[in-house]
Structure formats: C-alpha cells, structure tokens
Amino acid sequence: MSNTSGGILRPLARIRGGVEAMHQKAGSDIVTVDMPIPDTVVIPMSQSIGAPCDPLVKPGDHVDVGQKIGDSQRPVSAPVHASVSGTVKSVSEVHLANGMISKAVTIESDGLMTTSEEVRVPVVKSFDDLIHAVRECGLVGLGGAGFPTHAKLSSAFSGTTKVDTLIINAAECEPYICVDNRECIEHPQDILNGIEALQKWCGFEQVIIGVEDNKPKAFDTLKRIAESDDEADDRIKLMALRSHYPQGAEKMMILVTTGRKVPPGKLPSDVGCVVMNVQTVAVLGRYLETGMPLVTRSVTVDGTAVGKTMNVRVPVGTNIQQLIDFCGGFTKTPKKILFGGPMMGIALSYTDAPVCKQNNAILAFADGPEIDTEEKDCIRCGRCAAACPMNLVPAEIERYTKIRNLEGLQAAGVTVCMECGSCAYHCPAKRALVQYMRLGKQLLREGAQKK
Amino acid sequence: MNERLTVSASPHVRSHTTTRSIMLDVIIALAPAGIVSVIYYGARALMLIILSVLFSVLFEYLARRIMKRSNTINDLSAVVTGLLIAYNVPPTLPWWIILIGDFIAIVIVKQMFGGIGQNFVNPAITARIVLMTSFPVYMTGFVLPFAGADAVTQATPLAGLKGIPGAESISGALADSAVPKLSDLFLGLHGGSLGEVCALALILGFIYLLVRKVITPVIPACFIGTVAVIMLIAGKGSFSFMLSEILSGGLLLGAFFMATDYTTSPINTKGRAVFGIGCGILTCLIRLFGSLPEGVSFSIILMNILVPHIERLTRTKPFGTLDPKKEAAR
Numbered sequence: 001m002s003n004t005s006g007g008i009l010r011p012l013a014r015i016r017g018g019v020e021a022m023h024q025k026a027g028s029d030i031v032t033v034d035m036p037i038p039d040t041v042v043i044p045m046s047q048s049i050g051a052p053c054d055p056l057v058k059p060g061d062h063v064d065v066g067q068k069i070g071d072s073q074r075p076v077s078a079p080v081h082a083s084v085s086g087t088v089k090s091v092s093e094v095h096l097a098n099g100m101i102s103k104a105v106t107i108e109s110d111g112l113m114t115t116s117e118e119v120r121v122p123v124v125k126s127f128d129d130l131i132h133a134v135r136e137c138g139l140v141g142l143g144g145a146g147f148p149t150h151a152k153l154s155s156a157f158s159g160t161t162k163v164d165t166l167i168i169n170a171a172e173c174e175p176y177i178c179v180d181n182r183e184c185i186e187h188p189q190d191i192l193n194g195i196e197a198l199q200k201w202c203g204f205e206q207v208i209i210g211v212e213d214n215k216p217k218a219f220d221t222l223k224r225i226a227e228s229d230d231e232a233d234d235r236i237k238l239m240a241l242r243s244h245y246p247q248g249a250e251k252m253m254i255l256v257t258t259g260r261k262v263p264p265g266k267l268p269s270d271v272g273c274v275v276m277n278v279q280t281v282a283v284l285g286r287y288l289e290t291g292m293p294l295v296t297r298s299v300t301v302d303g304t305a306v307g308k309t310m311n312v313r314v315p316v317g318t319n320i321q322q323l324i325d326f327c328g329g330f331t332k333t334p335k336k337i338l339f340g341g342p343m344m345g346i347a348l349s350y351t352d353a354p355v356c357k358q359n360n361a362i363l364a365f366a367d368g369p370e371i372d373t374e375e376k377d378c379i380r381c382g383r384c385a386a387a388c389p390m391n392l393v394p395a396e397i398e399r400y401t402k403i404r405n406l407e408g409l410q411a412a413g414v415t416v417c418m419e420c421g422s423c424a425y426h427c428p429a430k431r432a433l434v435q436y437m438r439l440g441k442q443l444l445r446e447g448a449q450k451k
Numbered sequence: 452m453n454e455r456l457t458v459s460a461s462p463h464v465r466s467h468t469t470t471r472s473i474m475l476d477v478i479i480a481l482a483p484a485g486i487v488s489v490i491y492y493g494a495r496a497l498m499l500i501i502l503s504v505l506f507s508v509l510f511e512y513l514a515r516r517i518m519k520r521s522n523t524i525n526d527l528s529a530v531v532t533g534l535l536i537a538y539n540v541p542p543t544l545p546w547w548i549i550l551i552g553d554f555i556a557i558v559i560v561k562q563m564f565g566g567i568g569q570n571f572v573n574p575a576i577t578a579r580i581v582l583m584t585s586f587p588v589y590m591t592g593f594v595l596p597f598a599g600a601d602a603v604t605q606a607t608p609l610a611g612l613k614g615i616p617g618a619e620s621i622s623g624a625l626a627d628s629a630v631p632k633l634s635d636l637f638l639g640l641h642g643g644s645l646g647e648v649c650a651l652a653l654i655l656g657f658i659y660l661l662v663r664k665v666i667t668p669v670i671p672a673c674f675i676g677t678v679a680v681i682m683l684i685a686g687k688g689s690f691s692f693m694l695s696e697i698l699s700g701g702l703l704l705g706a707f708f709m710a711t712d713y714t715t716s717p718i719n720t721k722g723r724a725v726f727g728i729g730c731g732i733l734t735c736l737i738r739l740f741g742s743l744p745e746g747v748s749f750s751i752i753l754m755n756i757l758v759p760h761i762e763r764l765t766r767t768k769p770f771g772t773l774d775p776k777k778e779a780a781r
C-alpha cells in the first residue's frame with residue numbers, strides 16, 4: 001500500500017472542523033485498579049440502545065457473577081448479567097444517570113463473587129455461533145453509544161454490500177477519558193484475540209486499528225499486535241491519527257481510515273465497514289477465552305472536584321457516588337458532574353445512579369468558567385459552520401428549530417448531526433447549539449409520526 | 452445529595468472566544484488606522500473618533516433601555532461601529548453630523564432590527580451612505596495630511612482617476628493627473644476619509660485579524676482581486692493604474708473591515724466568494740461608469756441585501772451526500 005511508512009498506515013483523509021488540542025488526559029499513565037466489591041449493585045434492564053430487557057430473577061433469588069438476569073426477545077437488545085454474587089433484593093424502577101427511568105435488579109452482594117455455572121467458554125464454529133456468543137456476552141458498544149454489538153454485526157452482514165473492513169476505534173478523542181488507552185496498554189492480547197475471532201468468522205479483508213498520536217504507549221503496544229500478525233497474512237494494520245476531536249465518531253473514523261464517506265441515513269456497512277471500539281473488542285476477546293460476560297467495565301474518574309484521577313474497573317451497577325468516594329471523594333464542592341466526556345457527556349443532577357455498560361467516564365468539576373455560560377445573541381460569525389465535521393450550518397438549524405420549520409430542518413440536514421458539540425464549543429455567543437440540534441431532530445420525528 | 456449541580460446540554464467545555472473578545476480584536480485591528488489619522492489630521496481626527504465611539508455606545512445603551520432589552524454595550528460591537536463611522540468621514544466634518552451617523556447606524560439599522568446579528572445591512576456603511584447623500588459637501592471636505600486648520604479642500608485620488616481609462620496613454624494620463632504617487636497612496640499622504648487613507652495601517656490590521664482567525668481571507672481576497680482584474684483590463688494593462696485604484700478610496704477599509712462584517716456577509720466559504728466578487732464588480736461598475744467617484748459603500752450595501760439569496764444558492768451539502776449527477780451516471 002502506498003500510504004504506509006514502516007508498516008504504519010497514514011490517514012487517508014482529514015476530518016473537517018472539530019476541535020483540536022484539548023487532551024486533558026491526566027489518567028493516561030494511571031494503571032486501572034479494581035473497585036472493591038460493592039455492598040449492593042443496581043443493574044438496569046435498559047443499558048443499551050434498543051429494547052429494555054425483562055428481568056429473569058425475582059426478589060429473594062440467589063444469583064452468581066455472570067448469571068443472566070435480564071433478556072429480551074427483541075432483535076436490538078443485549079442481555080444483562082449479575083456483576084456480583086448475592087441475593088436479589090428488589091426488582092423495581094430506578095432513575096438512570098441520563099434521567100431515564102428503567103426497571104432494575106438490585107443485588108445485595110454476599111462478598112464471595114462466586115462465578116455462575118452459566119459461565120462457560122463459548123464454542124464458536126461459525127459466523128452464527130459468533131453472533132450468538134457476542135449476544136450472550138451482553139456486549140454493547142463501549143465507546144459510549146451503547147449499541148448492541150450482535151445487532152450491529154448481524155445487520156452489517158445481512159445487507160447486499162460486501163463488508164471488507166473492520167475498523168478498531170482506539171482514537172478516544174474525547175478529553176479526559178483514558179479507558180481505551182489503558183485497555184490497549186494493559187490487555188493487548190485480549191484485543192488481538194477479539195480481532196482474530198472477528199476476522200476469522202466475519203471474513204474481513206483488512207483490519208485497521210486507528211489510534212490518536214496523544215497515546216504513544218497504547219500506540220507502541222498496538223504496534224506489537226499488528227506486527228505479531230505479520231507472519232500470517234498481515235491483515236491487521238495500525239494507523240496513526242493526528243489528535244483531532246471528533247475523529248473517533250464512527251463516520252469520521254471511516255473517513256480517515258478508508259477515505260469512504262457514509263451518506264446521510266446510511267450505515268457503515270453500506271460502505272463496507274464495521275467500526276468497533278477497542279474495549280468492546282477486548283471484552284469479546286476475554287469472553288471467548290473465559291466465558292465471563294460483560295459484568296465489569298473500566299471508567300475514568302477525573303475532574304477538578306475529584307480527589308484522585310483514577311481508572312477503575314467497576315462492576316456494572318455500582319453506585320456512581322460510591323465510585324467517586326473510592327476515588328477520594330469530592331475535594332471541592334462539585335458544580336457539574338458528567339456521565340461521559342465533556343464534549344458529549346450528560347450532566348447529572350444526582351449521583352445516586354448506577355454505572356452502566358456504556359459509561360466510560362465520571363467527571364466532576366468544581367466552579368469554573370465552563371460551568372455557567374450565558375447565552376448571547378448569534379452574531380452570524382459562521383464559526384459553527386466552520387466547526388461542523390458534517391458540513392452543516394448549526395446557526396441556520398437553530399433558526400429553523402425555533403420557528404418549527406420542518407422543511408427547513410430537513411433541507412439543512414439536521415438528521416446527520418451527530419451531536420459532537422464542536423459548533424457549540426466554538427460559538428462565541430455560547431449558544432446551546434447541540435440542544436437546538438436535538439430539538440430539531442425531535443421536531444422532525446414528531447412531524448413524521450403525525451403523517 | 453444536597454449540592455446544587457448544574458445541568459446543561461453538552462458540550463461542557465467551551466472555547467475562550469466570546470463576542471466581546473472578537474470585537475476587541477477588531478478594535479485592535481482598527482487601531483493603526485486610527486493612530487495614523489490622528490498623526491495626519493491632528494486633534495480634529497481624535498475628537499471625531501472619540502465622539503463617534505462615545506455616542507455609538509450611548510445610543511446603543513439608550514436604545515436597548517427604551518426597548519426594555521438587555522444591556523449589550525459590554526459586547527463592544529457599538530465601539531466597532533463608532534470607530535468605523537468615524538473612519539468613513541473626512542477630518543473637516545462638523546461634529547454634529549457624526550452624531551447623526553451614529554444614530555442611524557446604531558438605533559435605526561442595528562437596534563430597530565433586533566440588535567447584534569439581526570441587521571440586514573452594515574450599520575456603518577448605511578450611516579456613511581446616508582451622510583454622503585444628505586451632506587455631500589461636508590462629507591467631501593477632504594484635506595491633505597498635516598495641512599493644519601486652514602487647509603484647502605482637496606479632491607480624492609479617485610476623482611482624479613475617473614477619466615483615465617478613456618485616455619489614449621494610461622501612463623501619460625496618470626502622470627498628468629493629480630493622482631498621487633503610489634508610495635504616497637500606500638502611506639496615505641493624500642486626501643480622504645479618516646481611516647481609509649493609509650493602506651499600510653489597514654493592511655497591518657487585516658493581518659492581525661487573519662492571525663487571530665477573526666476573519667477568513669475569502670471576502671477581502673475576492674473583493675480586491677476582482678477589482679484588480681477589472682481595473683487592469685480597464686487600464687489597458689497598466690499596473691500603476693490598477694494599484695492606484697486599489698489603494699485609493701475606501702476599498703481596503705471596506706474590503707478588510709466592512710464587507711467582512713459577520714452579520715451582513717454569507718456564512719459559508721462559497722457564499723463569501725460570491726459576495727466578495729459581487730462587491731468587486733459593483734465597485735468597478737460604479738467607479739468606471741457611475742457618476743460617483745467612489746463605489747465601495749454602495750457595492751457592499753447592495754451585496755448585503757443579497758446575502759440571504761447567496762446563502763440559499765450556495766448551501767453546502769451534509770457530509771457524504773451523494774452527487775445526484777454521479778449517481779445517475781453509475
């Protein structure tokens with residue numbers, strides 16, 4: 001290939017706009033530690049995009065680690081498993097961090113962490129076996145989107161377009177978050193195992209691992225992975241990306257690694273690609289080795305109000321406040337607590353909520369200039385349009401949203417907005433542009449329903 | 452938990468650029484031209500600049516107050532407008548006329564249409580045009596720099612350039628005319644409005660705006676580039692005629708600081724190019740065929756009005772949109 005230097009691929013394209021140089025990766029050299037077993041975990045039945053699960057246990061039942069406690073027959077849904085062993089205390093509705101209300105199973109831990117009998121190394125002999133295994137693992141996109149992985153894979157290979165490229169997303173372009181970086185450094189073999197299984201059963205012609213240049217250690221370990229594959233058929237390639245938010249977004253990742261553009265309303269598989277977060281692949285690799293489903297996940301805890309910057313491996317369902325307390329608690333009065341990164345994360349109004357599968361960071365900030373921003377009048381400077389990686393004009397969409405002009409919203413292309421926040425980041429009038437984008441999409445959905 | 456947490460839509464980090472910081476950058480960029488005008492024309496220039504800024508801010512404050520809207524003088528946009536109005540008048544202008552200009556710009560053009568970001572034409576340019584058509588004699592009281600209090604009114608270089616394209620020999624006509632040497636035009640040693648005479652000062656400000664990323668070079672480049680091409684043709688290939696046209700009148704001030712006004716110029720690059728080229732063509736048409744010597748203000752205001760249409764016609768396609776022609780070919 002022409003775009004290589006020393007076996008490392010060079011990006012085939014650059015993303016438009018976005019935000020550059022705001023790494024804030026204080027946790028990148030901090031080794032991931034295990035959270036002590038919590039007394040209780042609250043495991044929501046809705047932890048992914050798609051249908052919520054139905055609880056399979058009732059109060060008083062004994063459960064072990066890895067036991068399936070919730071599942072659904074709907075195609076877009078991933079089962080959930082017990083993350084501790086103990087007794088089911090209640091099955092009730094709880095508030096999730098994003099404000100949604102979901103059914104959840106509360107488990108009181110017996111402190112033993114007994115592994116469930118259900119945990120068995122899966123036997124994968126075909127593509128369908130792999131999809132089944134991915135589903136039984138309860139795997140969802142761990143980069144933050146939380147789309148059920150088995151649904152993504154099976155839909156990608158049910159279309160007419162030949163899917164030839166697997167892109168492993170290790171860009172981790174959101175500031176502060178370091179869990180993907182740590183995963184690469186700490187568990188390269190799991191990543192390789194996951195990639196090899198996917199490649200073997202899905203028949204990808206090439207695998208491109210994309211990593212940004214602000215993670216040199218992760219880059220070096222991934223390079224060894226890519227090289228270890230060289231003797232065989234050299235299908236796994238590493239690509240060094242210049243740090244640039246929101247390069248880790250699916251469509252952006254496909255653009256820089258393959259030069260292909262996913263048209264509006266289309267899926268990555270329509271251009272022959274599947275993008276998977278590096279941690280998702282690592283969890284799959286581990287599941288195929290051990291049979292232990294997705295019951296823990298790594299979370300970066302950081303921010304000016306938190307005692308210690310840490311990367312913590314947390315049982316799913318752990319209380320967010322307990323996690324923060326484990327990281328030294330609040331050393332300053334928190335003014336804003338985020339579930340996820342500062343660009344796309346959700347601001348919490350309470351910390352009494354469980355850590356979910358797709359939760360990659362908890363950030364707490366004390367008073368700062370970012371906390372309260374007063375919205376001023378738009379001066380039409382065009383910074384939002386210049387910043388938009390999707391080539392939209394957010395100020396125009398805001399206008400259409402306000403006057404509820406559905407034709408205008410459609411013509412302005414609001415539906416392709418991925419809510420990366422680059423427009424609002426750059427807006428000198430500090431307008432809540434992402435909010436207007438979401439509202440615009442909502443208006444279009446409502447309009448479509450009325451018809 | 453008892454703490455009060457802030458809940459807001461993402462993103463939770465913002466750049467440090469604010470409306471105020473942008474306006475401050477524009478003020479800094481306009482400073483060299485202002486300093487030069489005070490050096491050239493003395494205390495009168497200083498007085499006009501200060502008066503214009505003060506009254507612009509005052510009108511902004513009062514207009515917002517009377518309309519029961521938030522106070523916006525802190526965004527410094529009124530200061531920029533005040534400066535630009537002062538830069539667009541001759542040094543001999545009676546002080547009360549500039550107040551009329553400030554009133555028109557701030558109250559009528561800007562606040563009555565909803566304040567910053569809402570006006571459909573450039574406030575300072577509109578003020579200049581209203582003053583120009585209402586007080587033509589006062590507005591053309593141009594004097595040479597360092598002329599002192601009892602200076603004689605001078606024609607601007609543009610008036611001298613007016614007849615030249617029709618002449619047999621461009622260079623001969625240029626030499627015979629009252630048009631100053633190129634070096635004098637560049638340094639501003641000729642008659643003109645306060646802020647427009649010194650090309651050097653304006654270029655310094657322009658470079659500052661580019662470095663600070665306040666503006667992109669698209670509009671100025673297309674505007675001046677178009678004027679250069681048309682004037683080169685009109686001047687039968689004479690570079691000194693073309694350069695005289697570029698350095699005379701309000702072209703640089705207009706192209707750098709007024710055509711680039713965010714509110715009244717297109718938001719995307721393609722639209723900005725169309726806008727700049729349109730400004731250039733109109734300026735040349737007025738300068739070459741119109742009865743007025745200067746066309747920059749009228750060209751910008753005419754293009755301002757076309758901005759919504761330009762934006763509609765140059766709308767960008769969302770990422771990945773398939774080209775219907777290419778699709779049909781496949």
